[in-house]
Each structure stands twice: as C-alpha cells, then as structure tokens.
Amino acid sequence: MxxxxxxxxxxxxxxxxxxxxxxxxxxxxxxxxxxxxxxxxxxxxxxxxxxxxxxxxxxxxxxxxxxxxxxxxxxxxxxxxxxxxxxxxxxxxxxxxxxxxxxxxxxxxxxxxxxxxxxxxxxxxxxxxxxxxxxxxxxxxLEPLSIGAHAVRRAELRAGETVLVFGSGPIGLGVMAFAKHRGARVIAMDIQEERLAFCKQWAKADETVNAREGAAAKISELTDGDFPTVVFDATGSARSMSDAFSFVAHGGKLVYVGLVKAELSFNDPEFHKREMTLMGSRNATIEDFSAVQEAVRSGSIDVASFxxxxxxxxxxxxxxxxxxxxxxxxxxxxxxx
Incomplete structure (x- = not known):
C-alpha cells in the first residue's frame, strides 16, 4: 500500500x-x-x-x-x-x-x-x-473542530460572556464557532484582514481586531474597559501566548489551545492582581467528537466553506x-x- x-x-x-x-x-x-x-x-x-x-x-x-x-x-x-x-x-x-x-x-x-x-x-x-x-x-x-469544542467546554464558558480568540486558523475558528454556540460574544484577533473577514463570515464572530493596529486599545474600547472574561490563544506563537495575559479581565481565564516548542514567561504581578486562571487545553474526548458530529449533522457548522x-x-x-x-x-x- x-x-x-x-x-x-x-x-x-x-x-x-x-x-x-x-x-x-x-x-x-x-x-x-x-x-x-x-x-x-x-x-x-x-x-x-x-x-x-x-x-x-x-x-x-x-x-x-x-x-x-x-x-x-x-x-x-x-x-x-x-x-x-x-x-x-x-x-x-x-x-x-x-x-x-x-x-x-x-x-x-x-x-x-x-x-x-x-x-x-x-x-x-x-x-x-x-x-x-x-x-x-x-x-x-471532526477532529480539528473537536479541539475547539473541547477548549470551550474546558473553559466552562457561559452565555453572555465576552471572549477573545487569538488566531484564526482551523483551531481558532473552531473555538469561535463553539463559543458562539454557547451564546458568547466573540472577538477574533489575527494579523491578516482576509482571515478576520472569514472569522465573521464562517464563525459569525461579532467583532474583529487586527493585532498590529492598537489591539489593546481596541479591545478595551469594545469591552468598555473590562476586557474579555475568557481569552483563548490558538496561535502557536510564543509572543502571542505571552502577550495574551494583558488582554484578560480581572477574575478571567486564559486558555492555551495552541502549542509552541518554547519556554513562556509572564509578568507575575499582572497575573496575580487579576487572580487569573491559566489553563491548557489538549486534544479532545469522545464527548467532544459526538457534540461536533451533532453540530455538523444539524447544519450548524458549515464544512463546505471550511x-x-x-x-x-x-x-x-x-x-x-x-x-x-x-x-x-x-x-x-x-x-x-
């Protein structure tokens, strides 16, 4: 063979x-x-x-x-x-x-x-x-979409929360799609305008932000200074994963969905004063696969344009x-x- x-x-x-x-x-x-x-x-x-x-x-x-x-x-x-x-x-x-x-x-x-x-x-x-x-x-x-679904489930996302997703590759798009399924307001961040447009079209992201154009000020403006309660990083970029700490609301969560072959560092006072929860999200379970299968079967997830x-x-x-x-x-x- x-x-x-x-x-x-x-x-x-x-x-x-x-x-x-x-x-x-x-x-x-x-x-x-x-x-x-x-x-x-x-x-x-x-x-x-x-x-x-x-x-x-x-x-x-x-x-x-x-x-x-x-x-x-x-x-x-x-x-x-x-x-x-x-x-x-x-x-x-x-x-x-x-x-x-x-x-x-x-x-x-x-x-x-x-x-x-x-x-x-x-x-x-x-x-x-x-x-x-x-x-x-x-x-x-089903597999890449299940990774996004698992991250959203792991974050215990609630309807009405504002979330920020760094990275609009297949994994980030899956996170956005299933965050929307949970009733969250989704902000997508990337460095490519075409990708950001796809986030709105395919994942139904509510807002998009170019990471190279005053991103922190824009996120602050979009959240009335509160910042998102859950931030997902799906970039696989060490710099992005470190920068993500400064975008999390006080009392919020940062979820690493992407993986990078590097050491990461962060400012402990900034981490501590927020009482931030830092989480890793790895792979998916049969429950996530089944949930994604149902979403695809129902037409909620458009695989054709993906x-x-x-x-x-x-x-x-x-x-x-x-x-x-x-x-x-x-x-x-x-x-x-």
Whole structure:
C-alpha cells in the first residue's frame, strides 16, 4: 500500500508499505480523507514538540471499515468512520478520571506513532466514531473542530460572556464557532484582514481586531474597559501566548489551545492582581467528537466553506510547501484517496 513519510525536516517521500493485519478489538480502515493540520506543517518544518523522524503524518482522518473485530457489534464492515487519533493507556490518573485527552502515556497518530497518511490503518474500535450520517469531508474535520469544542467546554464558558480568540486558523475558528454556540460574544484577533473577514463570515464572530493596529486599545474600547472574561490563544506563537495575559479581565481565564516548542514567561504581578486562571487545553474526548458530529449533522457548522484546498493523495507532496505560505490562503486542506 502507498504511504507518505516525513523522513526529516522539509522532506516527504511516497513509499510502499505492507498492508496492516487485523488484530483483536481493532478495525482495518481504508483511508478516504486526510485533513492537513498545523501539527503536520510544524512537524514538516521541525517545530513540533513530542515528535521524532521518520514518521507517517496524518491524524484528521475519515475512511471506510474493511475488516473489524468488534465484540460489541457496534461497528461493521462498510461503515464510514471518523478516527479519534489519541491513543490513551486507559490506566493512568488522567484516564481513570475520564481525561483521556491528556493521558500520561499519550500516543497521537501522526505525532508519537505513525498516522493515517496511507491507504490502510489498523485502529482500536474504541477510537472509531461511525459517521454514516455525514459526508467523508465532514467526517475528516471532526477532529480539528473537536479541539475547539473541547477548549470551550474546558473553559466552562457561559452565555453572555465576552471572549477573545487569538488566531484564526482551523483551531481558532473552531473555538469561535463553539463559543458562539454557547451564546458568547466573540472577538477574533489575527494579523491578516482576509482571515478576520472569514472569522465573521464562517464563525459569525461579532467583532474583529487586527493585532498590529492598537489591539489593546481596541479591545478595551469594545469591552468598555473590562476586557474579555475568557481569552483563548490558538496561535502557536510564543509572543502571542505571552502577550495574551494583558488582554484578560480581572477574575478571567486564559486558555492555551495552541502549542509552541518554547519556554513562556509572564509578568507575575499582572497575573496575580487579576487572580487569573491559566489553563491548557489538549486534544479532545469522545464527548467532544459526538457534540461536533451533532453540530455538523444539524447544519450548524458549515464544512463546505471550511475546506478551501483539495488534492489527490499522489499529488500531495507537490502542494505541501505551498500550503505554508500566507498567499495560498489555506484554511483547511484535504487530501483525497
């Protein structure tokens, strides 16, 4: 079978691999859609934590079950599925407390272990979500949208709160969309005007702010000097993540959804006087996937306009570098098999 390997920084290669063999409690899934994520792009450029080379990338995955060993009979051959790519141990303190998304021995497909940028994968049936009610495209983007949904759930966001989201990539857009679902007033911040326009169009952001144009004064004006009660940073930028502290209301929360391979620092008096809550939000759980599936099924989330670029599997390597460039205007790229 064909697979694409990231052999080292800036190097992808199409190779032939042996087909996987069905194991007890697993399914062999033929991959039909692969979403390209910031994680894949960061790994390609050598900026992804928890990563080693060579690695088969790909963790935003949708496909069709070809073989299955499911004692509960919930999944059958021919089912369309979305893959939950977070392989947790099930026994650590996080898993025992239902926080499988931050397992102490987490193995994420395409990061810690080989992912789904290949024709066939073997996945535990516990990590498959049947999506016969969705399209393949919709199934493939459940994962990135679930990360945003999880961040909003973790923040315990209440209707009527004003939130600020740094970064308008796919994860930030998901945060905005699900914050709006919770009834929040959403302010989007980015450095690209076209991205900010997309935030209003797709995520229904109430206000947008260019981070390069007096952002602090603008946010103060929009909130009558109160500043947002919840700030989400989905940039993956160390500078942005440090600057975000100064945008949080007194008594508010700062939620890091993005991840950066760097040390972060902040001014403790500013942090302390606000009695600020600093939170990390990692991955997502089956509950988040199910919530996103329902939102997509109901039409609340528009996947068609979320996906802006599309290529066949055999041509992906030729396009990968271009997706890193701002002028390509990528929101979400999908690879088809």
């Amino acid at each position: 064909r697979a694409i390997i990231c052999e080292q920084v800036d190097q992808l290669r199409l190779v032939e691999q042996e087909e996987p063999v069905l194991q007890p409690g697993t399914a062999v899934v033929r991959i039909r859609r692969i979403g390209i994520c910031g994680t894949d792009l960061h790994a390609y450029k050598g900026n992804q934590p928890f990563f080693s080379y060579p690695r088969v990338l790909g963790h935003e995955l949708a496909g069709i079950v070809e073989q299955v060993d499911d004692q509960q009979g919930k999944i059958k051959a021919g089912d369309q599925v979305s893959i939950i790519p977070y392989m947790h141990c099930g026994t650590c303190i996080a898993c025992r407390n239902g926080k499988t998304n931050c397992c102490t021995d987490m193995k994420v497909l395409g990061v810690h272990i080989d992912g789904g940028m290949r024709e066939l994968v073997v996945v535990p049936t516990t990590h498959l979500l049947v999506t016969n009610d969705l399209t393949l495209d919709q199934s493939a983007v 996906i802006t670029h599309r290529v066949p599997f055999a041509e992906m390597i030729n396009h990968f570098d271009s997706w890193l460039k701002p002028e390509s205007k990528v929101i979400k790229a999908i690879v088809e098999l």
